[in-house]
Amino acid sequence: MKSLGRMFSFWLAIVALIIAIPLTMEVWRHPTVHAQGPLWQTQPGVLAIGNTATSAGGAALTVKGAQLFGMLTGTPTAGQTMTTDTAANICSALGGYGQPGFGWSWDVINTSAGANTITVAGGTGVTMTGTGTAAQNATRAFKWTVVNCTAGAQALTVQSLATGAF
DSSP states (O other): OHHHHHHHHHHHHHHHHHHHHHHHHHHHHSOOOOOSSOOOEEETTEEOOOOOEEEESSSOEEEOGGGGSEEEEEEOSSOEEEEEOOHHHHHHHHGGGOOTTOEEEEEEEEOOSSSOOEEEEOOTTEEEESOOEEOTTEEEEEEEEEEEOSTTOOEEEEEEEEEEEO
16 A cells, blocks of 8 residues: 555645646746836746837838837838837846847737728848738737847847738
8 A cells, every 4th residue: 555655645746747848948938028118027937028019100100119019009000010119128128038049929919991001121130021010900920039149249040920801
């Protein structure tokens, strides 16, 4: 009976280990951020949510580092280009999360009443792949990945994933 109890404890420990290891690696190695605004760390591996960024009009603008976490809603009155902040500023906004391989999602929502598009362009050190355009009454999803946040060599990639209408 004593050996049965030890065997049960052994397998219980193995199951706990199998469950815990992937979750720990996911939190620390490649967490996906679904936040709306600036990030801050409340405890190791936990990211808190800030505010949603918005824009209006048709003038070109720069989307600051802290606005690239979550979603950005735009209501352009003409075609609008939104250039991302520089990789250096985005790495600064990431703080301790600026490790190679760290990734997060970002959504751009176009609520224009007319046929006006929002086009996202990469700032200095930001490489854009895919279509960066969100059409009228549509969303465009992006996946950000840190390549390097070492001072003087900051680099990020942003990949267009999908679009949806609403």
